Amino acid sequence: xxxxxxxxxxxxxxxxxxxxxxxxxxxxxxxxxxxxxxxxxxxxxxxxxxxxxxxxxxxxxxxxxxxxxxxxxxxxxxxxxxxxxxxxxxxxxxxxxxxxxxxxxxxxxxxxxxxxxxxxxxxxxxxxxxxxxxxxxxxxxxxxxxxxxxxxxxxxxxxxxxxxxxxxxxxxxxxxxxxxxxxxxxxxxxxxxxxxxxxxxxxxxxxxxxxxxxxxxxxxxxxxxxxxxxxxxxxxxxxxxxxxxxxxxxxxxxxxxxxxxxxxxxxxxxxxxxxxxxxxxxxxxxxxxxxxxxxxxxxxxxxxxxxxxxxxxxxxxxxxxxxxxxxxxxxxxxxxxxxxxxxxxxxxxxxxxxxxxxxxxxxxxxxxxxxxxxxxx
Amino acid sequence: xxxxxxxxxxxxxxxxxxxxxxxxxxxxxxxxxxxxxxxxxxxxxxxxxxxxxxxxxxxxxxxxxxxxxxxxxxxxxxxxxxxxxxxxxxxxxxxxxxxxxxxxxxxxxxxxxxxxxxxxxxxxxxxxxxxxxxxxxxxxxxxxxxxxxxxxxxxxxxxxxxxxxxxxxxxxxxxxxxxxxxxxxxxxxxxxxxxxxxxxxxxxxxxxxxxxxxxxxxxxxxxxxxxxxxxxxxxxxxxxxxxxxxxxxxxxxxxxxxxxxxxxxxxxxxxxxxxxxxxxxxxxxxxxxxxxxxxxxxxxxxxxxxxxxxxxxxxxxxxxxxxxxxxxxxxxxxx
Numbered sequence: 061x062x063x064x065x066x067x068x069x070x071x072x073x074x075x076x077x078x079x080x081x082x083x084x085x086x087x088x089x090x091x092x093x094x095x096x097x098x099x100x101x102x103x104x105x106x107x108x109x110x111x112x113x114x115x116x117x118x119x120x121x122x123x124x125x126x127x128x129x130x131x132x133x134x135x136x137x138x139x140x141x142x143x144x145x146x147x148x149x150x151x152x153x154x155x156x157x158x159x160x161x162x163x164x165x166x167x168x169x170x171x172x173x174x175x176x177x178x179x180x181x182x183x184x185x186x187x188x189x190x191x192x193x194x195x196x197x198x199x200x201x202x203x204x205x206x207x208x209x210x211x212x213x214x215x216x217x218x219x220x221x222x223x224x225x226x227x228x229x230x231x232x233x234x235x236x237x238x239x240x241x242x243x244x245x246x247x248x249x250x251x252x253x254x255x256x257x258x259x260x261x262x263x264x265x266x267x268x269x270x271x272x273x274x275x276x277x278x279x280x281x282x283x284x285x286x287x288x289x290x291x292x293x294x295x296x297x298x299x300x301x302x303x304x305x306x307x308x309x310x311x312x313x314x315x316x317x318x319x320x321x322x323x324x325x326x327x328x329x330x331x332x333x334x335x336x337x338x339x340x341x342x343x344x345x346x347x348x349x350x351x352x353x354x355x356x357x358x359x360x361x362x363x364x365x366x367x368x369x370x371x372x373x374x375x376x377x378x379x380x381x382x383x384x385x386x387x388x389x390x391x392x393x394x395x396x397x398x399x400x401x402x403x404x405x406x407x408x409x410x411x412x413x414x415x416x417x418x419x420x421x422x423x424x425x426x427x428x429x430x431x432x433x434x435x436x437x
Numbered sequence: 438x439x440x441x442x443x444x445x446x447x448x449x450x451x452x453x454x455x456x457x458x459x460x461x462x463x464x465x466x467x468x469x470x471x472x473x474x475x476x477x478x479x480x481x482x483x484x485x486x487x488x489x490x491x492x493x494x495x496x497x498x499x500x501x502x503x504x505x506x507x508x509x510x511x512x513x514x515x516x517x518x519x520x521x522x523x524x525x526x527x528x529x530x531x532x533x534x535x536x537x538x539x540x541x542x543x544x545x546x547x548x549x550x551x552x553x554x555x556x557x558x559x560x561x562x563x564x565x566x567x568x569x570x571x572x573x574x575x576x577x578x579x580x581x582x583x584x585x586x587x588x589x590x591x592x593x594x595x596x597x598x599x600x601x602x603x604x605x606x607x608x609x610x611x612x613x614x615x616x617x618x619x620x621x622x623x624x625x626x627x628x629x630x631x632x633x634x635x636x637x638x639x640x641x642x643x644x645x646x647x648x649x650x651x652x653x654x655x656x657x658x659x660x661x662x663x664x665x666x667x668x669x670x671x672x673x674x675x676x677x678x679x680x681x682x683x684x685x686x687x688x689x690x691x692x693x694x695x696x697x698x699x700x701x702x703x704x705x706x707x708x709x710x711x712x713x714x715x716x717x718x719x720x721x722x723x724x725x726x727x728x729x730x731x732x733x734x735x736x737x738x739x740x741x742x743x744x745x746x747x748x749x750x751x752x753x754x755x756x757x758x759x760x761x762x763x764x765x766x767x768x769x770x771x772x
Contacts, residue, residue, distance in 0.1 A: 183551045191519065197552045204544050207509040211516025211524075218472065218498055218522070238540060241509035248504060403550050403586050405610035407687070410586075414725075 087297060092360060095137060095296050097373050099129040099353050101380070102155035105164050108381050109171055113331055116428065117389070119173040120184045125152040127294070127326035128260055130352030132156040132228075134299030135256050135321065138307045139226055141194055145307070146212055147226040148196045148205040152258060152325070154186050156228065161193035162186075164384035175394035202233035206242030206255065213251035213310075224310045226254040226303070232263025234280065235271055243316065247284045250315035254306040257318060258293065260325035265337040278320040286316040293321030294352040297359070324350070332435050396421045451629060454622040456596040457487055457561075459629065460603035461525065465495055468523060471607055474501040474510055475527030484529050485563055485622060507537035511560060515545045515612075518558045523607055528562030531616060532576040545612050546587030559606045561615035564592070565657055565708055566740075566756055568620050571747035577656075577709035579685055582614055583718065589638055590686040592616040594659035596627035598683055601636030609638060618657045625660075639684050641692035647678030650769050651696040653719055654706040655682040658757060662706055665762035675770050685715060690722060697723045701732040702769045706762055711739040733772035738765050 079090030087095070106124050113122045125132060132155030139145035141160065149156045154167065169177035171185055178188040179197075189197035196212065198205050209227035216223040233239050234257060246253045257277045261268055274280060281288025287309060291302035299321055306317035324346040328335045335343070357370060397420060400410040416422070451459065465471045472495075473488060479502040482489030492500035503510050507528065514524035528534045534541070541560065548554040566575035582588050589611060593599040599617060606613035644659055645666055652662040659681045666677035680696050682689060697703050703723060705716035716737040723735060738757045746752055 179551055179553075187551070189552055189554070191554070196516075196519065196554070199544050199547070199551075201539055201543050204508075204512060204540050207506075207512025207540065208516040208519075208544065210509065211513030211518070212520055213516075214513055215517040215520040215522050218517075238508050238512065241504070241506035242512060245504055245506055245509035245513060249501070402553070404589070405549065405555070 087300065089363070089365065091137075092297070092356075092363070093365065093369065093373065095133055095300070096353075096356055096360060096370065097377065098133040098137070098155055098159050099296060099356065100373060101158055101164070101377050102129045102133065103353060104377050105158075105167060105381055106154065108385060109168065110331065112168065112171065112385070118171045119428065120171070121432065122171065122331040123151045123185055123329075124327035124331065125154055127346060127351060128152050128258065128323045129155050130296035130356065131256070131258055131293035131299050131321040131323045133159055134296040135226065135228075135303040135319070136160060137300050138303035139194070139224065140307075144194065144221070144223045145225065146191070146194045146196060146209075146223065148189070148198060148209050148228065149186065150198055150202075150205070150228040150230055150233070150258065151186065152230070152260065153228045157186060157195050160195045162190070162195065164381050165387045168384050168388035169391055172388055172391070173393065174388060174391040175398070176391050180398060181394035201238070203229060203236030203238030203242065205229070206239050207245065208242075209253055210242045210246035210249070210251055213246065213253040214249055216252055217249065222311060224252045224254065224307050226256060226307070228256045228258055230263060231257065231259045231261070231268050231271055231277060232266065234277055243284055243286075243318070247286045247316045250313070252310035252313075253316045254303060254310055255316060255318045256303070257320045258323060259320055260323045262325050262329075262338075264329040264333070276320065278318060281318040284316070284318070286318055287314070288318045288320070290320040290322065293323035294350050294355060296352060296356050323352075449628065450626040451596060452623050453593075453596040453599050453617070453625050453627075454485065454487055456600035456627070456629060457603055457617055458489065458491075460600040460607075461488065461491060462494070463633075464604055464607045465491070465499065468607075470521060471523045471525065472499040472501065472517075473525045473527065474503050474514065476503055476505055476510075476529045478502060478527050483527060485619065487617075488527065507533050508540050511537040511545065512540045514558045514560075515540070515548065515556050518556045519548070519554050523557050525559045525561060525607060528560060530570075530574050530576075531562035531564040531578055532573045534560065534562065534578055534614075535581070538581070541588075541612075542582070542585045546585045548587075549611065550587060555610055556612050557610045558612050559603070559615050560612065561603070561606075561617060563619040563622070564616040565618040565620055566745050566752060567657060569747060569749060569752060570619075570745075572744040575745045575752075577616070577707070579614075579616060580709055580714050583686055583715060587611070588686060589613040589684070590616070591638060591684045592618070592656045593636075593683060594618070594621070594644070594656050594681050596625055597629055597634065598636050598642070600629060601634045602638065602683065604633070604635050605638050608635075613638065616656065620657050621660075636683065639687045639689055641689035642681045642683055643678065643692075643696075644681040645677065645679040647676040647700065649676045649700055650702045650704060650766055651678045651680060651700040652704045652706055652762070652766075653680045653682065653693060653696065655685065655715075656708065658706045658708050661757065661759045662762055664759045665766060668759070668763055669766050669770075673767065673770065675766060677766060688718070688722070690726070693719060693722060694726050697727045698730045701730055702772070703731070703735045704738065704762070704765050704769055705735065706738045706757060708740055708756060710742045711737065712742050714739055733769050736765050736769055738762050
C-alpha cells in the first residue's frame, strides 16, 4: 500500500491543470483562461458565502479574500500536482485550495458546520486539508504552518522524492516565533520549500508599519540566507511566474525561497469588521485601479480572447456554486456523539461522560449566537 | 532496585539511559521511517549522550542536529509524520518543551481530530529533579500536558520500561510525550528482556504487592515509594502496595481502582508540584469510582508549590523524600 500523501497514492484523474503550457514554458492561452476560472470561482464562491452568512446559514465568521484572488491562484498554479506537490494555505488563500482540487461543496459545508463536511463539523471555514490532493489545513496560530511545511518538505528530501512544498503566511505572521524558527530550520536543511509572504497591508487592524521596521518583507530572506523575490500579487501571471521560479529552484535542490507578494485586503479581517481603521479612499482606489480579476480580464481580451469565452467560464462557475449550495443545504448536521470519535487512533472513541450515557444530544435546540461577541448585534 | 527485574534474561545489565539508547537503535534499524531530530544530538550525541553513536550509524539525514528551535523541531516532526515518517524529537532538557508548547498542544494534539491527519511522533527528553539542576533543568511538566486531549504521556521508572515504552511510543500512531528521568539515567541498571521488548502504553505495573496501603506513583518516586514500603514493613509491619503508573495519559483506571479497592487506603506520590498536579486527577477518579471502598482520605506527597531551587538543602526540602512517604503511610494506616 502506498504511504499517505505520496504521489503513488494519488488518484490519477485528480490532476489539476487540464491545460498545458506553451512550448517555451510560458503560460498558454488555455492556462490563462484556467487562471481566470479559479479566480472567478474564488470570488463568486465567497460572494455566495456572504449571502449564506446574511441568511444566518454560516455558523461562524466569514473570511474574504476579495482583491487577493490572484496571489493565491497564481502561486498555487505554479505547483505540479502530478508530482505530488503540497501546499498549506492561510485564511485568504481559498483560491490556492481550489487550484489543488478543493471543491465548492466542501467549502460551503465547512462554513455551514455540516456533518459531511471535510472535517465533519470539527473545524471552521477553510481550515481543512487533503493529503491526496496536496493541501494541508491551517490552524489559527499564525506561523505554525511554516515549521510544519518545513517537516513535510524535509520528508521529501529524506526520501529523495521530487516534490515541492509551499506555505502561505501573511505580513502579520512574519512577526511570529514559529515563522522564524520554521523558515530558519528549512533554510539550514535546504528543504524544497516556497514561503509565500502575502503582504496585504493589514493584520486584522494592524498596518504593516506597526508589524515590522523592515523596509520590505522580502528583505528578511537575506537574514535567512535564502533566495528572496518580490512581485505584484494582483497580477496573476506575475504571481505565477515568480512562484514558478521558486518552485523550480526548490525542485532542483536550491532550497527555500521567500516570495513577497504585494496585494491589498479590501474586506475586513472577517465579515463583521467595519474597517474603521482604514484611511478614506484607500479601499476604493484598490478596487477601481487594481482589481486582480479586472486586470486579468483586460489582459486576456487584449491577447485576443473573446468575451463569450469568459462568459462561459462565469456560467460554469455559477452552475458549480449553485449545485454546491444545494448539496450543502441538504446535508445533515453532525451526529452529536461523533464529537467523541477520532481523538486517537487507539482508542478510536472516547467513552461518554457518565451523565451523557445513553443520551444522543445534549440540548433540544442548538443556540446560534449572531456573533462571537466581537460586535453589537 | 533489583526487585523490579522481570522476564527473560540477556547477557548483561544496562542502565536506564542505555536502555533508551538501545530502544532508539532497534527502532531505527527496524523502520527506516524512524528518524531523530534535536539540539546537539548528532556528532556530540546529546547533552546526556542518549543518542551517542546514532548519527555515526544512521547518518546526518536520519539523526538531525537542529537549530535551537523547539517550535521548529516539534512542528517539523509533525509535518514529516503526516507524510508517513516516524520522528523522535529530543528536547535537550524537558524544561524547554514549554518553548514548543503552542504548536504541540494546538497543532499536533488536534491534528487527527480536526483534520484527520496522522501525527505519529515522539517528543522525549531528560526530566525531573534531585540532580541540583535548578529551576530550568529539573522540571516535571507532565501535568501541563495531561490536560491536552490528543497527546499520550509515558514516564518510565525502570530501565526495561524505559526501553519497552520507547518502542511502543515510536510505534504508536499518535504523538507520545516520553519523559525520561535524568536522576535514573545512570543510577539504575537492569537486564533487558530478550527479543523485541515492548511495554504497552496505558498499562500500570504493580511494583510491589501489598494489602494495607497503596502508593500510586511514577518515575523516580517509584524508588522512594519502594524504600518507604520496605521501611514500614520492617518497622511497623505494614504491607504496602506500590503501583507504578508508567503511562499518565491514558491513565490506567483499572489498576488505580483495583488497588484502591484492595487496600482501601491510598497515597499518591509525585515529584511534580502539588496544585493542579497528577495526584489531584487520580484522587478525583478514585472518588468517583471507589468512594465506598475507602477507609481513609486519599493523601498526597508531592513537591511544594515552588519553582525548584538549586542549592541542595533547598531542593531536598522542596522535593518529596522517602521519609515524607513513611510519615504519610503511617498516618494512613492509623486513620
